Amino acid sequence: MDCQKIVKSLNHKDFKRVxxxxxxxxxxxxxxxxxxxxxxxxxxxxxxxxxIENIQALIAHFDNFSSIGQKEPEQVMFYLSIKDKEDLHYFEKYLKISDN
Structure with missing residues (x-):
């Protein structure tokens, strides 16, 4: 998996590393x-x-931004685990990752 493309895309979409x-x-x-x-x-x-490289995507409720990475979420509403190239293909389409 090309995690570098994904990280680059996340940074461009205003995600912050926690x-x-x-x-x-x-x-x-x-x-x-x-x-x-x-x-x-x-x-x-x-x-x-x-x-292996494994990417997990989730939507979750936390007390606040600073509690992410320190505490468990109050609630997990969505969870997706991406473990192989076929899953990554659909994930990349979703994020519209460019080759740049």
Whole structure:
């Protein structure tokens, strides 16, 4: 998977990288978040393991932006795990990632 394209796209779409200091996300995961409604956030979590790259997308309710990466969400409303190239193909179409 080309996570660099995804991270570049997230940065262009006003997502902010969140410090991952809690225990809810895997250690070493890169967490990007954007508020889509009051205290409702769209998150992309990029997990890098030795053998696989895994991207998780979720919509979740947190107390506030600063609680992301430190506490569990109040509620998870949507969750998607992307583990292979076919899943990534649809994900890239959704984000309209360019080759630049």
């Amino acid at each position: 410090p991952n200091k809690g225990s809810w996300f895997q250690e070493g995961a890169a967490v990007y978040a954007k508020e889509i409604r009051h205290n409702i956030f769209l998150l992309f979590v990029i997990l890098k393991d030795i053998e």
